[in-house]
Amino acid sequence: MSTLYTEQDKNIRKTWILFGLFLIVVIGIGWAFSYIYQNPGILYFAVIFSIFMNFFSYWYSDKIVLKISGAEPALRETHREIYNIVENLSITAGLPTPKIYIINDSASNAFATGRNKEHAAVAVTSGLLDILDRSELEGVIAHELSHIGNKDILISTVIVILVGFVALLSDIFLRFSIFGGKERDRDGDGKIGAIMMVAGIILAILAPIVAIIIQLAISRKREFLADASGALLTRYPEGLASALLKISKHQGSVKKASNATAHLFISSPFGAKGKKSWLGGLFMTHPPVEERVKALGNLHL
Numbered sequence: 001m002s003t004l005y006t007e008q009d010k011n012i013r014k015t016w017i018l019f020g021l022f023l024i025v026v027i028g029i030g031w032a033f034s035y036i037y038q039n040p041g042i043l044y045f046a047v048i049f050s051i052f053m054n055f056f057s058y059w060y061s062d063k064i065v066l067k068i069s070g071a072e073p074a075l076r077e078t079h080r081e082i083y084n085i086v087e088n089l090s091i092t093a094g095l096p097t098p099k100i101y102i103i104n105d106s107a108s109n110a111f112a113t114g115r116n117k118e119h120a121a122v123a124v125t126s127g128l129l130d131i132l133d134r135s136e137l138e139g140v141i142a143h144e145l146s147h148i149g150n151k152d153i154l155i156s157t158v159i160v161i162l163v164g165f166v167a168l169l170s171d172i173f174l175r176f177s178i179f180g181g182k183e184r185d186r187d188g189d190g191k192i193g194a195i196m197m198v199a200g201i202i203l204a205i206l207a208p209i210v211a212i213i214i215q216l217a218i219s220r221k222r223e224f225l226a227d228a229s230g231a232l233l234t235r236y237p238e239g240l241a242s243a244l245l246k247i248s249k250h251q252g253s254v255k256k257a258s259n260a261t262a263h264l265f266i267s268s269p270f271g272a273k274g275k276k277s278w279l280g281g282l283f284m285t286h287p288p289v290e291e292r293v294k295a296l297g298n299l300h301l
Contacts, residue, residue, distance in 0.1 A: 018155060019054065022162050026050035053165050057158040062113040062121060065160055065264065069111075070256045071101035071123040082129065085141050086122060093145050093233055098122050107252040107271065108132075111264040112144040113157045120148045125254065132243055139230060139240030143266055146229030152222045160260045220287050223266075227292055228299060237296040244296075248289040 030046020076083050082100060090097040098112070098120035106127040114120030122144045132140065147153050231237035247267045257269035268286050 019158075023050050023054065026053075026165075053162065054158075057161040058115055058154070061157045061161045062115060062119070062153075065113045065157055065261060066101060066121060066123065068256060068258070069103055069123065069254075069261060070105070071103050071121075074100040074102045079129075081134070082124065082137070082141075085134070085138055086145075089138065089142055089145055089233060093142075093149055095145060095149055096120075098145070098148060100124075102126060102129075103254070103256075105254050105256070106130075107254045107269065108247045108250045109254050109257075109265045109267060109269050110140050110144055111261075111266065112147045112153050113264060114148065114153045115157070116151075116154065117148050120153060122148075127250070127252070128247070131246055131250065135234075135236060135239035136243035136246065138234050139236070139243045140266060142230035142233040143226050143240055144230075146226040146233065147222070150222070150225060150229060152226065156222070156264055160264070164260050223286055224292065224295060227296055231296055231299050237299050241293045241296045244289050244292055 027043070027046050027050060030043045030050075034040050034043035034046075074082060079100070079102065086100055087097050095117050098114065098117075099122070101121055101123035103109075103123055103125045105125045107125055108128040108131055110122065110124040110128055112120060112122050122141065124140070128140065129137070147156070227240060230240055234240070244267065250271065253271035254265070254269035257265065262269055263286075265286075267289065
């Protein structure tokens with residue numbers, strides 16, 4: 001029988017599988033273009049750079065995410081309530097207290113980041129603190145602490161760097177194949193070269209799409225799990241449900257949010273701009289709020 005805890009274990013295994021998939025995608029791009037241009041140096045570069053990016057992402061992606069989001073360390077003197085909530089819920093969850101950051105933005109949102117529970121951070125916008133009461137804020141913080149406890153934060157944070165890297169690398173290869181390709185007609189090599197050129201271009205186009213799909217699949221499923229875990233932590237799912245409804249009604253967007261960081265937030269950081277056609281819904285980084293609230297209402301704690 002599937003439970004909250006077995007789902008956590010399955011998601012942890014999937015995290016490492018996704019790490020491997022990113023390596024395969026990057027190395028696959030390098031192999032395709034090294035074959036096209038008969039230059040093994042391209043493959044060596046792809047292998048070395050992909051490994052480097054994994055290590056770099058592991059150690060520094062959380063710092064990059066906080067920096068590009070405009071997050072600043074919260075001071076206990078001016079944000080005593082959020083400190084008390086985070087510390088109390090961390091004790092209840094059996095987690096070290098994460099660092100607390102404030103994003104000076106009127107939009108209402110929050111996210112957790114870090115490589116593990118010992119090196120984690122929770123960031124909330126000033127707008128969130130303005131509109132939520134204590135029980136609702138506890139629900140949001142419990143949700144973010146659940147991401148930490150469920151070991152979601154590593155892959156969610158690293159994927160910000162890896163998705164951007166795969167898209168950038170494939171874009172470079174795509175431009176190189178279009179503008180830097182040379183015809184090879186010696187010994188019938190022209191046909192093979194043309195076929196591989198087309199294959200390389202297709203791979204370069206598909207690579208960022210695959211990365212984004214993986215990104216969306218991770219965030220959607222894990223949002224439901226974090227909602228349930230957070231409700232289990234506070235024993236009051238109504239608090240998180242009410243917070244989600246308030247956040248969804250706020251039409252402003254987080255100024256420094258981007259497509260690379262959108263999946264980190266508790267709710268889409270693009271506000272009304274994120275609610276587009278049914279096709280746009282396929283690429284939403286979060287499940288509809290109505291579905292999340294309904295799932296919280298069906299919990300039996």
